[in-house]
Amino acid sequence: xxxxxxxxxxxxxxxxxxxxxxxxxxxxxxxxxxxxxxxxxxxxxxxxxxxxxxxxxxxxxxxxxxxxxxxxxxxxxxxxxxxxxxxxxxxxxxxxxxxxxxxxxxxxxxxxxxxxxxxxxxxxxxxxxxxxxxxxxxxxxxxxxxxxxxxxxxxxxxxxxxxxxxxxxxxxxxxxxxxxxxxxxxxxxxxxxxxxxxxxxxxxxxxxxxxxxxxxxxxxxxxxxxxxxxxxxxxxxxxxxxxxxxxxxxxxxxxxxxxxxxxxxxxxxxxxxxxxxxxxxxxxxxxxxxxxxxxxxxxxxxxxxxxxxxxxxxxxxxxxxxxxxxxxxxxxxxxxxxxxxxxxxxxxxxxxxxxxxxxxxxxxxxxxxxxxxxxxxxxxxxxxxxxxxxxxxxxxxxxxxxxxxxxxxxxxxxxxxxxxxxxxxxxxxxxxxxxxxxxxxxxxxxxxxxx
Ligand code: IFM
Numbered sequence: 001x002x003x004x005x006x007x008x009x010x011x012x013x014x015x016x017x018x019x020x021x022x023x024x025x026x027x028x029x030x031x032x033x034x035x036x037x038x039x040x041x042x043x044x045x046x047x048x049x050x051x052x053x054x055x056x057x058x059x060x061x062x063x064x065x066x067x068x069x070x071x072x073x074x075x076x077x078x079x080x081x082x083x084x085x086x087x088x089x090x091x092x093x094x095x096x097x098x099x100x101x102x103x104x105x106x107x108x109x110x111x112x113x114x115x116x117x118x119x120x121x122x123x124x125x126x127x128x129x130x131x132x133x134x135x136x137x138x139x140x141x142x143x144x145x146x147x148x149x150x151x152x153x154x155x156x157x158x159x160x161x162x163x164x165x166x167x168x169x170x171x172x173x174x175x176x177x178x179x180x181x182x183x184x185x186x187x188x189x190x191x192x193x194x195x196x197x198x199x200x201x202x203x204x205x206x207x208x209x210x211x212x213x214x215x216x217x218x219x220x221x222x223x224x225x226x227x228x229x230x231x232x233x234x235x236x237x238x239x240x241x242x243x244x245x246x247x248x249x250x251x252x253x254x255x256x257x258x259x260x261x262x263x264x265x266x267x268x269x270x271x272x273x274x275x276x277x278x279x280x281x282x283x284x285x286x287x288x289x290x291x292x293x294x295x296x297x298x299x300x301x302x303x304x305x306x307x308x309x310x311x312x313x314x315x316x317x318x319x320x321x322x323x324x325x326x327x328x329x330x331x332x333x334x335x336x337x338x339x340x341x342x343x344x345x346x347x348x349x350x351x352x353x354x355x356x357x358x359x360x361x362x363x364x365x366x367x368x369x370x371x372x373x374x375x376x377x378x379x380x381x382x383x384x385x386x387x388x389x390x391x392x393x394x395x396x397x398x399x400x401x402x403x404x405x406x407x408x409x410x411x412x413x414x415x416x417x418x419x420x421x422x423x424x425x426x427x428x429x430x431x432x433x434x435x436x437x438x439x440x441x442x443x444x445x446x447x448x449x450x451x
Contacts, residue, residue: 004382007389009448015118015400016445017079018072018422019358021125021169023055024409026085028062032100035091037127038137038178042185053415059407060430065108067432071423072406073115075438076445080117081223081357081402082108083125083169086150093129093146097153105154109161120357120402121158122166122223123151123208126174126185133186138179138197138204141277148207155215163218166294166357167208170225171201171253183413191311192268196277198252205257206285223294223357224253228338230302232317237305241314244268245303254343258350260287267313292399294357295343297384300335323376326362327418331376333383340391340398353397359384360404362411362418365435372424372435381441403441407432 023039043054061068072080086093088101105121112119124147132143155165168174174184179197182189209220227249231242244267251263260283262272272278303314319330336359343351361380365372385401392398408421416427422438425431 007386007444007448008393010389010392013399014448015079015355015402016449017077017081017117017120017400017402018075018406019081019120019402019404020061020406020409021083021122021127022085022088023058023125023127024405024411025059025061025068025407027055027057027060029056031062032088032104033091033098034085034101035087035093036130037085037087038130038133038185039127041130041133042187045187048183048187049413050415050417053410055410057427058410059425062104064430065111068406069108069111069115069117071432071434071438072112072117075422075442076449078116078118078449079120079400079402080112080406081120081122081166083122083127084154085127086124087127087129089154090129090150092131093143094131094149097157102154102157106157109158113161118164119162120164120166120355121154121162122169123147123154124167124204125169126178128186137186137188138174138200139194141200141203144200144204144207147204148211151208152211152215155212155217159212159216159218164221164292165212165217165219166221166223167205167212168201169223169357170296171198171205171222172249173225174201177412192270193275195265195268195270196275199274199277199282202253202256202286203282206282206288209288209290210285219291221290221292221294221355221357222253222257223296224250225296225298225358226250226254226339226343227297228300228335228342230300230319232302232304235305238303240267241303241305244313245301249301254293254347256283256286257290258287258293258347258352260284290352292353292355293343293351294355295339296358296404297336297339297356298359298361299329300332300338323379325376325380326364327414329361331361331380331383333380333387335387336384337387337391337394340388340396341394344394344396351397353399355400355402356388356398357402358404359401360420362420365408365419365421365424367424367426367433370433372433374435374437377422377435377437378440381437385444
């Protein structure tokens with residue numbers, strides 16, 4: 001196995017952890033009063049998920065929680081980010097809490113704390129109650145208010161023990177894949193007409209910050225998927241395309257939160273009222289002070305000016321000459337350093353401390369004689385953690401690194417075909433086999449935590 005030179009020690013109290021999400025691991029879609037989410041519905045549409053797979057069983061985590069916490073404890077992590085299935089708490093997205101749903105997360109939190117693992121619940125990781133989608137989902141302003149009610153119910157039960165809360169996961173990806181292109185639930189292909197979804201998710205975030213704080217939540221974050229954007233060439237048209245993509249992917253969900261204003265979206269035919277949905281006072285709510293920014297980083301994006309056939313002001317172009325994951329995503333560890341340093345430059349004093357809330361890679365992992373050799377994942381983690389250390393040395397305040405993901409799970413439209421886990425899961429038998437990367441990270445965390 002490759003020997004990696006030691007890294008500088010990380011600060012005391014730094015969070016080392018793993019991230020997961022409810023629909024991707026839990027299974028048990030109707031148990032204990034759970035309602036139907038948009039993913040329960042979407043996966044049943046013919047042709048949308050690889051091999052017609054569903055998350056009905058996923059990793060059966062709902063029934064194997066203790067085993068999965070034991071895996072984390074043996075890994076030595078001190079943080080775990082999971083998401084709460086809104087439909088376990090409010091089966092139809094409104095009304096009183098379902099006691100059995102609350103009890104599941106209550107037990108999870110207690111079991112984590114008992115092992116010294118800090119819980120980082122995310123309130124929304126894309127699994128909207130179907131009943132709210134039937135009322136127009138995130139195109140409806142009312143959904144933001146329903147989200148704040150749900151946040152209050154959950155925090156009312158857990159904020160006495162849970163310090164860190166994450167409102168939304170990757171609102172950009174939910175907007176783009178779920179509402180603009182229709183490849184994720186709820187499967188709407190509205191292209192730029194989907195933009196009001198951005199404002200309603202952000203309003204939900206702002207309302208939830210206030211609801212969470214009123215219920216006693218100490219620290220509130222949001223987890224944004226962010227990417228360095230590289231113009232294909234130095235030509236003015238390619239730089240304009242890169243600016244347009246940066247505005248949509250990065251700034252649309254970060255500027256309003258940290259700066260209280262939307263970026264220029266005129267390249268998308270949209271003014272600062274985002275299609276007429278921004279009302280007086282909304283931006284003040286959205287910009288409520290935050291305790292941290294969650295950063296999900298996978299790869300940079302290279303874009304060029306669009307051809308005449310493109311309906312958007314940019315087109316993706318490949319990043320050549322770098323390794324690629326099984327998903328065919330370019331692997332560029334230094335992109336993490338670049339991203340973090342550029343966030344600090346862009347937002348200055350407005351940037352709160354950062355947690356890396358996702359970072360990981362998919363590989364074609366197989367169990368051979370009880371072992372899973374995944375050198376690409378080890379190289380990926382090592383490279384990215386080194387890039388993180390460089391950004392910190394350059395002055396960026398980063399408080400944690402939570403890798404995606406604990407175990408191989410349901411990768412949305414790709415079904416079970418993309419394996420991102422530190423732990424291999426046999427989706428027929430549910431057998432869990434820690435991969436080489438799990439043992440590598442365990443040893444590194446041991447070094448770093450005791451340094
Ligand atoms: O699996 C997803 C996760 O749900 C959100 N961030 C990216 C991961 C890998 O695609």
